[in-house]
């Protein structure tokens with residue numbers, strides 16, 4: 001993993017390519033044979049995945065995971081494990097009945113239906129299908145189209161994950177600004193538009209990896225409402241919104257770098273437009289503000 005990251009840095013590969021390298025070189029190692037053992041606790045695998053993403057984007061390890069998933073439009077590895085297990089199960093059903101794996105599955109299933117809860121693998125498949133609303137497939141074992149089953153299970157798991165992601169976003173106190181400009185779960189376009197250095201700088205700003213009082217106050221245990229701006233004497237919250245659009249000490253910088261539109265009457269809509277814009281020019285300008293402050 002570190003070798004892939006090292007090469008990515010050396011050749012200045014884009015974020016998308018580096019994620020692709022993770023999926024093609026590291027994930028197959030992590031998930032080797034997971035169809036059989038994937039029912040266990042897999043947090044350790046997800047930790048590797050998130051660590052890769054955080055190192056790639058130069059983020060603090062304390063950056064909330066929902067921000068990492070959200071910026072990169074990534075799904076947890078757990079989804080791959082579940083889809084592969086269901087796919088393996090479907091293949092098993094249509095395979096030869098005399099095969100050892102098939103005989104073993106029949107025995108395990110019978111035991112499970114008679115109340116033996118120790119058979120985790122069978123229980124795992126049953127749970128996935130139940131949670132995806134396919135209890136009838138588990139009961140009838142009627143899988144005519146394996147590809148279809150694989151696709152719909154994957155889609156439902158993704159839908160459930162995105163739903164949970166939205167809940168974390170709306171519940172987290174750290175995401176008060178983030179949820180203004182992050183409205184959709186998807187890979188952020190700015191990673192494609194900007195060069196990797198600038199993209200990472202913008203990503204760090206968006207994901208609270210900066211040194212604005214709203215963040216440094218947290219480290220010093222200052223109450224949220226007392227984390228004032230340390231540039232002007234306005235006694236206003238020193239958060240991303242204030243520095244980007246409001247702080248009077250940055251007026252000159254703003255005049256110099258931002259279109260006039262953003263100078264007049266700042267509001268949440270303009271904040272959203274600046275930080276979520278897909279236009280290179282505006283994104284680059286917002287980064288200058290960050291660079292001048294950090």
Ligand SMILES: [Zn+2]
Nearest residue numbers: 229231232247
């Ligand atoms: Zn200020």
